Amino acid sequence: GNSVTQMEGPVTLSEEAFLTINCTYTATGYPSLFWYVQYPGEGLQLLLKATKADDKGSNKGFEATYRKETTSFHLEKGSVQVSDSAVYFCALSGATNKLIFGTGTLLAVQP
C-alpha cells in the first residue's frame, strides 16, 4: 500500500541555518504530495503541496520538489528562524482523497 517515510527528529538548528527534512514515498499511480506543519497545541497547517512530477511547491521560504524518479519530496529552507520551530509532516493522497502521513519531524531552532 501507499506509505510515507520521513527522517527522524528532532532536528536542532541555529537561527539562519539551512534546513533539509527528507521525505520519500511509496505509492501506486500519481499521488499528490504535501507538507503540513503543526505548532504546539494546534492543528495542522498546510505548508505547501505539489500535484505532479517536477512540480515545486513553495511557501514562506520553504520549498519542496516532487521527484518521481527518486520518489522523494524533501523540504528545504535556506535560513530558518526561531518561529519555524514546530513538527513537520510529509503526506500523500491518492485517488481516495485519504491522507497518509509520515511520522513527523520535530524542528527546534535556537537563537
Next chain:
Amino acid sequence: KAGVTQTPRYLIKTRGQQVTLSCSPISGHRSVSWYQQTPGQGLQFLFEYFSETQRNKGNFPGRFSGRQFSNSRSEMNVSTLELGDSALYLCASSPIRGGTSDTQYFGPGTRLTVL
C-alpha cells in the same frame, strides 16, 4: 473565510462512556475527513464523508462512527471509550471529493482524554 472549526476543544471522559465531536467545514467545502493523532501511532485516517455519505473508512473498530449533515457539518462518535482512545481528533475539509489534488484544511482539533 472562516476556517474549519471543531467543538469542543477539550474533553475529559471516563472509560465506558461515549463521546460526540463536532466539525464545521470551511464554507463551500463538501468533503469532511477525520483523523486521530496519538504519540504512538501518529496520524491515522478514520473516515471521509461527502454528501452525507461515508466514502472511505480507515482501520478502526466499529465503536468509531460518524455522520455528515446536509449543511456539510460532521460529527464523529466514539462509544464505550477505552484508555487508548485518548488522542487529538482532527477534522479536515476539502472543496470537492475526487481527483488527486484536493487539498485538505485542518481544524484545531479536539483533545480527548479518557480516564
